[in-house]
Amino acid sequence: MMKRKAALKPPAKAREGVCEVDLIDPKKVERARASLPSERDLQRAADAFRVLANPNRLRVLTALDGRELCVCDLREVLGISMSGTSQVLRELRNLGAVEFRVDGKLAYYRLADTHWLKLAEGVYDKLAAVEAR
Numbered sequence: 001m002m003k004r005k006a007a008l009k010p011p012a013k014a015r016e017g018v019c020e021v022d023l024i025d026p027k028k029v030e031r032a033r034a035s036l037p038s039e040r041d042l043q044r045a046a047d048a049f050r051v052l053a054n055p056n057r058l059r060v061l062t063a064l065d066g067r068e069l070c071v072c073d074l075r076e077v078l079g080i081s082m083s084g085t086s087q088v089l090r091e092l093r094n095l096g097a098v099e100f101r102v103d104g105k106l107a108y109y110r111l112a113d114t115h116w117l118k119l120a121e122g123v124y125d126k127l128a129a130v131e132a133r
Contacts, residue, residue: 051095052120056080056088060109061097061117068110092116 011020036042051057056078063069063077075085089109092098099112111117 051091057092058120060088064111065117068108070106070108
């Protein structure tokens, strides 16, 4: 009769996703570094994620999906002050996510680029899938 070997458990740090030893593969490191975007592109992406990392900005993107709303309406949707709403809209304009038009004394906003909303919706979907596991 053949004896079964007990399964060896990886060391504690390795089970937590941390290397137990410092073993560097210079070729892999160099290929990985060469694949990175420029520092400028990385910073711009980080700045875009910072803009999107605000629930009120995400609310605005969703509220404008398929419709145009004036700033007063958006203020009501958000439930914050007019100055707070203006700041949210300024950040989204700087990102290129929204644009506005003036009609008399009113400013109407709409999505300028649906990419940002689709990105947010993709994150919502992914998080729902992870949570469902």
